Amino acid sequence: MDAYYxxxxxxxxRGGIATPVIVLDLDRLDHNIAELRATIPHxxxxxxxxxxxxxxxxxxxxSSQMRELRLMCFHLPFLIxxxxxxxxxxxxxxxPLPVSAAVQFYRALSRVQEGAGVTWLVDTPQRLLEYLDMSKGLELSKKGLQPLNIALEIDVGLHRGGVSNLEELDLFLDILEQNPVHLQLTGLMGYDAHVGKLPGWLESANRSFARSQQQYRQFVQHITQRFPGLDENSLTLNGAGSPTLHLHNECAITNDLAAGSVLVKPGDFDLPALKAYVPAIFVATPVLKILPGLNLPGPGWFSRFADHLPLSTRNTLFSYGxxxxxxxCWPPGVKPNPLIGTSSNQQYWNCPETAIQVDDFLFLRPQQSEAVMLQFGDLVVVRGGQLVDYWPVFSNRVNHQNKKQAGRTIASVGR
Structure with a gap:
């Protein structure tokens, strides 16, 4: 790995990078895409x-390599x-997003038809009623986008909300049945992130998955009994996630599998089931200073004393941010100093004697991709040891220029 870094x-x-960046390695990404394509049942x-x-x-x-584009969005700016x-x-x-977010979404589009492919997730009958009122208040039926696509969040064992039993499910189905002009049920979403995370003595991963599938099937059967025109093929039955994707084989009730992190494999996804995937993103930050010894703040005798401890074989490194x-993750042996803590300006690290020099780069593996990738501006894209492109990331901001108008609309459709 030393040669790679x-x-x-x-x-x-050579590319003149002088600030902390996220590096995306396309060769490694290609490897992960190939692994994923081999995992997804046809x-x-x-x-x-x-x-x-x-x-x-x-x-x-x-999506060009997967030969299809379906998305799962969690954030209004990304959705827009x-x-x-x-x-x-x-x-x-x-x-499930607040109904005010859905109103902002439609206000942000130049044509309402642009949102025709969006399926809104609801977790409570109250939220479903709010979306119904929004649809009526914005008069979407007059703009060619009716009825609203609705997916129900179902609880298959994670216990993070959503429909948990058939009695609750009937409350949703009653509203949908009574408002076919404004709402249509197009699918379910049953996230099973708990599978494999419980202690083995409490419940095995296989048992957790089997129970989640049983719960999922029960919901689907009840819906198709209430709505004979729907079946497993006409509903989007979403599930999975990077850690459980491999469990959703041909026999699973799900027909729509979601994942993302596994393709760039941040550190939190170093799991046995994902061992075939490789890290494809790194934080790279310039080394600003390298000093001999620990250089602890405070009385000089304390730092000199510490330098004679086993830790004294380490030097001090300060990074940009x-x-x-x-x-x-590189150079080997770099660790944050537990006495100093962290810094968003110049991070203090302890490191063994290495070949790294000032103005070289310290490399770190993000623990997750969803938050870390948004902190550094454009992705620095590399392939075959060459810097080939810069890819912008999503903005976290929403344009609120129509805030007053949106506020009036929200008030008018509230129950």
């Missing part, structure tokens, strides 16, 4: 999780950006 270090220096659709891959060019690149880029794209919300959700 040495080459990456030289690539960034009869099941695949949905990219936009929060984990927060860049239009990145989503474009992956995605629909403006792909007006008719099939998007399922990954969490820090305090990210990321762990150092």
């Amino acid at each position: 040495h080459r990456l270090n030289e690539t960034l220096k 009869a099941k659709a695949f949905r990219l999780v936009a929060k984990s891959l927060p860049s239009i060019p990145l989503l474009d690149y992956i 950006a995605a629909v403006k880029r792909w007006p008719s794209v099939n998007i399922m919300l990954g969490k 820090g305090n990210w959700l990321a762990d150092p």
